[in-house]
Amino acid sequence: MVSFHPDSKFLTDFAAGNLPLSEAVCVAAHLEFCSKCRSHVQQLSDVAAQMMARLEPVVADEDGFDTLMQRIEAGESTPQPARSAAQRASAASGATTMPLVVQKLAKGGLQNMSWVQLGRSLRIAPVNVGCKDRQTAIYDIKAGGRMPEHEHRGEEITVLLKGSFSDAEGKYVRGDFVVRHAGERHQPTATLDTDCICLVSLAEPVKPTSFWYRLLEPFVQYRLSGFSN
Amino acid sequence: MEKDEEMDSAAPQFSRSAVPDPWAENVRLVAQTRDRAAFQLLYKHFTPLIRAFLLKSMGSGANRAEAEEITQEVLIKVWNKAASFNPGKASVNTWIFTIARNTRIDFIRRNDRNNREIDIEDIWHEPDSPEPLVDLQQRRAEQVIKQAMATLPDEQVQVLYKAFMEGKSHNEVAEELGLPLGTVKSRIRLALSKMQILIDR
Numbered sequence: 001m002v003s004f005h006p007d008s009k010f011l012t013d014f015a016a017g018n019l020p021l022s023e024a025v026c027v028a029a030h031l032e033f034c035s036k037c038r039s040h041v042q043q044l045s046d047v048a049a050q051m052m053a054r055l056e057p058v059v060a061d062e063d064g065f066d067t068l069m070q071r072i073e074a075g076e077s078t079p080q081p082a083r084s085a086a087q088r089a090s091a092a093s094g095a096t097t098m099p100l101v102v103q104k105l106a107k108g109g110l111q112n113m114s115w116v117q118l119g120r121s122l123r124i125a126p127v128n129v130g131c132k133d134r135q136t137a138i139y140d141i142k143a144g145g146r147m148p149e150h151e152h153r154g155e156e157i158t159v160l161l162k163g164s165f166s167d168a169e170g171k172y173v174r175g176d177f178v179v180r181h182a183g184e185r186h187q188p189t190a191t192l193d194t195d196c197i198c199l200v201s202l203a204e205p206v207k208p209t210s211f212w213y214r215l216l217e218p219f220v221q222y223r224l225s226g227f228s229n
Numbered sequence: 230m231e232k233d234e235e236m237d238s239a240a241p242q243f244s245r246s247a248v249p250d251p252w253a254e255n256v257r258l259v260a261q262t263r264d265r266a267a268f269q270l271l272y273k274h275f276t277p278l279i280r281a282f283l284l285k286s287m288g289s290g291a292n293r294a295e296a297e298e299i300t301q302e303v304l305i306k307v308w309n310k311a312a313s314f315n316p317g318k319a320s321v322n323t324w325i326f327t328i329a330r331n332t333r334i335d336f337i338r339r340n341d342r343n344n345r346e347i348d349i350e351d352i353w354h355e356p357d358s359p360e361p362l363v364d365l366q367q368r369r370a371e372q373v374i375k376q377a378m379a380t381l382p383d384e385q386v387q388v389l390y391k392a393f394m395e396g397k398s399h400n401e402v403a404e405e406l407g408l409p410l411g412t413v414k415s416r417i418r419l420a421l422s423k424m425q426i427l428i429d430r
Contacts, residue, residue: 005430007428007429007430008417008418008421009399009414011428012392012399013392013399014353015393016396017286017330017333017334018398019398021347021352024352025347025352028351028352040426040428042318042319043370043374043424044421045319045326045330046323046370047378047393047421047426048393049323049325049327050322050378051389051390051393052322052326052329052393053278053322055278055281055282056281057277057280058277058280058281060276060277060280060297064276064301065269065272065273068272068304069265071301072308101352104347104351128346129346130338
């Protein structure tokens with residue numbers, strides 16, 4: 001069961017449309033697993049809509065309705081059928097399928113993404129969401145694999161998409177939205193029975209604390225930035 | 230036959246009478262019969278509000294002509310997407326806000342000139358998921374929000390307004406008001422809890 005959720009700041013900034021895309025993608029992925037947060041986002045949208053309804057109306061000099069209808073009739077865009085809600089609802093219900101937002105990011109499927117192998121148990125596929133300040137990527141940790149202990153220079157958001165992992169703070173399962181702040185150190189380990197796949201948004205590059213990894217870092221950063229552009 | 234009709238109409242009538250939405254019928258007519266007159270009424274009511282929202286939320290980067298173009302784009306989407314509106318899930322008011330919000334995000338991102346690999350509507354979609362039990366609660370919650378909003382103290386209305394209408398993140402609101410981030414967050418949380426939006430953290 002999902003037990004780690006985005007806080008009120010993430011949900012409010014998301015509903016108001018003010019969350020940078022890298023973080024918004026993480027919230028969207030969590031929402032596909034969590035009806036409670038979906039409901040909160042809906043309520044927050046109601047708040048926004050109520051505020052919009054109370055604004056001082058700004059009336060234009062010209063009515064513009066006929067012009068608009070001409071544009072619509074000129075077929076600038078065609079009526080869209082109701083989007084298949086069933087399709088969306090089923091997306092995250094299967095035990096192995098990825099949330100739709102992740103499927104969109106990994107266009108040709110996870111296996112066709114540009115993976116960078118880091119050590120034996122971790123590989124990373126950067127994705128470009130058009131967000132300059134943060135790195136967005138899919139992490140794949142081999143079953144039982146241990147990531148190097150690292151310290152966060154900036155905030156890191158992890159959404160569990162498959163499998164589970166644990167660190168000193170607890171155990172995280174599919175759908176969990178985990179935030180680590182700058183200065184926190186941890187060493188996540190994937191559980192033994194299955195690979196762990198996560199969506200990660202990182203405010204600044206993570207600083208590995210072990211010596212050998214630090215030697216590797218400039219290379220890793222080079223590879224990541226090469227791929228994310 | 231007669232019995233079937235009764236069954237069919239019972240549920241929607243119940244939800245409609247519990248939470249009346251004066252605009253839902255107009256959207257239905259636009260969806261089903263492409264009714265221009267019904268659409269014109271929606272246009273007259275919502276265009277000045279959408280325009281007001283976009284002028285505030287698009288920030289100093291946007292001029293009046295851009296705000297007007299985005300306003301028109303929103304209304305074209307209202308016409309085109311009318312069939313996807315679900316009166317059990319949201320009011321027309323909320324549905325139109327989400328379209329305006331998404332069009333605004335898309336406009337801002339368009340100007341980034343950054344080729345992203347994802348569409349805005351894959352992240353922020355309009356409310357359309359089939360969750361019947363949640364739906365009725367949802368529409369009742371909307372009434373609670375409407376009533377409680379009128380009773381909020383000014384300092385809470387101020388932060389909500391900056392977040393939702395001026396398009397500012399928590400961090401930007403904190404910076405602008407010279408308040409710690411924690412204070413902005415707790416003011417918003419207090420306001421939300423008065424509206425019965427109870428987020429754990």
